Amino acid sequence: MDSWKGGQTEKARAFGYVNELNQLFVDIVRKSGGNNAKRHLLVEIYNTGLEHAFDPLTKIPDDPAKHLALTVHYYTPPLFAILGNGEDAGWGVGVPSWGTEQEFKELNDNMELLKKNCVDKGIPVIIGEYACSSKNRTQEVIRLFNVSVTEAIYSRGMCPMLWDVQGAGQYERTTSKFKDPVFLEQIMAIPAKYPRNQN
Known part of the structure; x- marks a missing residue:
């Protein structure tokens, strides 16, 4: 069942609430004075679902400053990204x-859809969460997924923001170091492969 728990009428109502909230957020911030008239604002898509970023029911808020970005999360496929190996959540087993x-095709198809429907139309996108569970998995497969995404x-x-769960992720907060130096090396090498125009 869809996250809005119903058919098209319920979906339109659910999306409408988020659209209204996003517009209120932009209006309130822009009118609150100081640098708020021009600062960059981040608006969340319904349920942070990637496919909802370009759903016809999603309305990008009207922003006089034209300084908006969208945020979505990426946990696909959920039996790997959300659940640890062998973890039973009732709706599936990791x-x-x-x-x-x-x-790999699913990953690249999804990101290409975001690029085509948002980035190429001048709408910046931040993937505000993505990662995979490290429970009962090798570091090699964890690294492969996180670096590939x-x-x-x-x-x-687009802007990647790795979601690192304390105690089970890539970064050790007590030592302020990454657990896997190969992971860090591979992540840090990505920007050089895809230089961005600084203008």
């Missing part, structure tokens, strides 16, 4: 690995 030809995002002119 799988051990990721990286088949079809899974980062590159798919960055190469299309």
